[in-house]
Amino acid sequence: MTGSPRPLCVLVGAPGSGKTTVGQGLAAALGVEFRDTDADIERLAGKPISEIFVDEGEEHFRTLERAALAAALASCSGVLALGGGAVLAEENRAALVGHRVVHLHVELPDAVKRVGLGVGRPLLTINPRATLKYLMDQRRPLYAEVATATVITDGRPPAEIVAEIVTLLKQ
Numbered sequence: 001m002t003g004s005p006r007p008l009c010v011l012v013g014a015p016g017s018g019k020t021t022v023g024q025g026l027a028a029a030l031g032v033e034f035r036d037t038d039a040d041i042e043r044l045a046g047k048p049i050s051e052i053f054v055d056e057g058e059e060h061f062r063t064l065e066r067a068a069l070a071a072a073l074a075s076c077s078g079v080l081a082l083g084g085g086a087v088l089a090e091e092n093r094a095a096l097v098g099h100r101v102v103h104l105h106v107e108l109p110d111a112v113k114r115v116g117l118g119v120g121r122p123l124l125t126i127n128p129r130a131t132l133k134y135l136m137d138q139r140r141p142l143y144a145e146v147a148t149a150t151v152i153t154d155g156r157p158p159a160e161i162v163a164e165i166v167t168l169l170k171q
């Protein structure tokens with residue numbers, strides 16, 4: 001009998017840490033499925049995350065995110081990328097216990113460069129640098145709490161980060 005599916009690796013980290021980009025590259029390198037809870041939420045809601053924030057608000061988005069994370073943990077056997085704020089919910093942090101969770105670490109300068117003016121990221125559309133700093137300060141301990149490994153991404157191309165995680169997964 002085979003067990004229920006579980007992700008080979010779950011990626012967490014701040015917006016701009018590269019969860020989506022590195023996750024896609026990692027899944028391709030491993031030849032496995034790539035899932036991103038943000039994409040799952042958009043598909044189910046039938047609209048982009050920015051529109052969910054405008055039409056229903058952040059609380060509603062977080063409700064969809066908790067459901068998307070639980071569903072993905074139970075059905076994904078590849079690489080799973082989360083949204084940067086998924087770790088805020090205690091329920092989500094508890095659901096991640098026992099999984100291999102890689103924290104893509106990024107410092108403010110690289111994160112700001114990568115997210116630019118925050119297009120598609122409704123929390124960052126006003127004053128991205130200050131908002132990102134606030135979010136990162138608030139969440140740093142939460143990423144550390146759920147992570148089983150941390151990979152530095154500052155100044156490194158995605159391919160190099162993918163290679164480091166491939167090596168990690170063999171350990």
Ligand SMILES: Nc1ncnc2c1ncn2[C@@H]1O[C@H](COP(=O)(O)OP(=O)(O)O)[C@@H](O)[C@H]1O
Binds near residue numbers: 016017021114115153
């Ligand atoms: N290691 C990296 N070096 C340079 N740019 C990166 C890196 N990782 C991601 N990016 C770029 O930063 C932006 C945000 O990446 P994304 O994967 O969407 O991050 P996240 O999903 O963590 O918010 C994208 O434009 C992406 O191409």
Ligand SMILES: O=C(O)C1=C[C@@H](OP(=O)(O)O)[C@@H](O)[C@H](O)C1
Binds near residue numbers: 016020083085086121
């Ligand atoms: O930090 C956050 O609270 C969010 C990050 C986004 O994902 P990325 O971290 O992939 O940008 C997305 O889930 C939503 O806009 C909220």
Ligand SMILES: [Mg+2]
Binds near residue numbers: 081
């Ligand atoms: Mg993403």
